[in-house]
Amino acid sequence: MKILLVDDSRAIAMVTTARLESFGHEVRHAINGQTAIEMFQSDSFDLILMDIEMPGMNGFETTTRIRALEGHEPWAWTPIIFVTATDSDTNLVTAIEAGGDDFISKSSPESVLQAKMKAMTRIAALRSRLAQANGKLQDQANHDGLTGLYNRRAMDLRIDTLWETAVHAGRPFSLLMIDVDNFKKYNDHYSHQAGDECLKAVADCLEGVARQVNEDKMAPGVFAARYGGEEFAIVIPDAAPGVHVGIAMTVVEAVAGLNLPHEWNEQWGKVTVSVGAVCMAPASGWVKETFRIADDLLYQAKAAGRNRFEAN
Numbered sequence: 310m311k312i313l314l315v316d317d318s319r320a321i322a323m324v325t326t327a328r329l330e331s332f333g334h335e336v337r338h339a340i341n342g343q344t345a346i347e348m349f350q351s352d353s354f355d356l357i358l359m360d361i362e363m364p365g366m367n368g369f370e371t372t373t374r375i376r377a378l379e380g381h382e383p384w385a386w387t388p389i390i391f392v393t394a395t396d397s398d399t400n401l402v403t404a405i406e407a408g409g410d411d412f413i414s415k416s417s418p419e420s421v422l423q424a425k426m427k428a429m430t431r432i433a434a435l436r437s438r439l440a441q442a443n444g445k446l447q448d449q450a451n452h453d454g455l456t457g458l459y460n461r462r463a464m465d466l467r468i469d470t471l472w473e474t475a476v477h478a479g480r481p482f483s484l485l486m487i488d489v490d491n492f493k494k495y496n497d498h499y500s501h502q503a504g505d506e507c508l509k510a511v512a513d514c515l516e517g518v519a520r521q522v523n524e525d526k527m528a529p530g531v532f533a534a535r536y537g538g539e540e541f542a543i544v545i546p547d548a549a550p551g552v553h554v555g556i557a558m559t560v561v562e563a564v565a566g567l568n569l570p571h572e573w574n575e576q577w578g579k580v581t582v583s584v585g586a587v588c589m590a591p592a593s594g595w596v597k598e599t600f601r602i603a604d605d606l607l608y609q610a611k612a613a614g615r616n617r618f619e620a621n
């Protein structure tokens with residue numbers, strides 16, 4: 310385990326470090342509460358061993374502050390064991406109230422320290438597995454299983470924040486609604502499985518466009534999402550008016566440029582998309598209105614022959 314040892318006595322810290330290292334742990338020493346907080350913020354630890362009596366900020370206050378910092382991150386919880394000379398009942402109660410997990414006396418025999426470290430190692434392993442599982446779950450909750458793009462839920466959550474920011478800052482907000490042309494016919498003729506592969510290819514292409522736009526610094530924060538079915542969106546949180554037109558054109562050309570055969574897509578003979586591109590500059594009113602306008606423009610692009618975009 311990687312342990313943060315907080316103790317104002319260098320002599321005691323040296324002895325404790327040697328004991329912990331002999332059990333196979335890695336130890337970092339903080340000489341006071343403030344240093345411990347700084348080290349906690351810049352590194353991650355499996356366990357904190359916290360002295361109680363320290364000049365300035367004592368162990369209880371240091372622990373309370375560490376727990377407050379952890380409060381910003383769901384799932385974060387570093388076990389904290391208080392190490393003290395006086396293992397009174399009052400100390401135990403205060404230690405747990407402050408956010409500590411256990412309590413050990415400085416006079417405890419080596420076997421007790423070793424046993425507690427064993428228990429904490431098990432907890433550390435469990436925490437790491439939980440953090441990994443949680444990361445995976447978050448990922449699954451935010452991404453579309455087929456294409457890997459942000460799903461509708463994640464897109465809506467991100468848009469809520471980005472829209473508010475744009476409205477308050479009086480900045481533009483743009484949105485592209487993108488729909489694969491004659492996709493029902495694609496499924497009907499090439500199979501649903503082939504349809505899935507086609508959606509993946511289109512999604513990769515849109516992600517590539519968004520990435521390029523970000524890299525070119527045309528509109529930072531641009532991202533693509535699967536809106537639902539064969540419909541996608543590209544969200545452009547802050548870009549000069551007109552940028553959405555350039556991106557819409559790039560999208561139409563890039564998808565057609567994939568040259569994915571689609572014999573039943575009218576005169577095109579390949580997979581194409583239609584795009585409705587809207588820019589609210591500056592952003593105002595409701596984000597729903599932006600979607601409504603984008604949908605209308607998309608409908609116009611379809612009605613005007615597909616494989617094209619319409620923009621406001």
Ligand SMILES: Nc1nc2c(ncn2[C@@H]2O[C@H](COP(=O)(O)OP(=O)(O)OP(=O)(O)O)[C@@H](O)[C@H]2O)c(=O)[nH]1
Nearest residue numbers: 488489490491492493494496501504505538539611
């Ligand atoms: N393979 C596959 N097909 C899907 C998926 N989601 C939606 N679809 C299909 O997408 C098709 C959409 O058809 P329509 O809404 O009629 O639109 P369209 O045929 O693309 O016609 P236009 O939009 O007018 O160009 C339907 O046949 C859906 O079954 C999916 O995840 N995989």
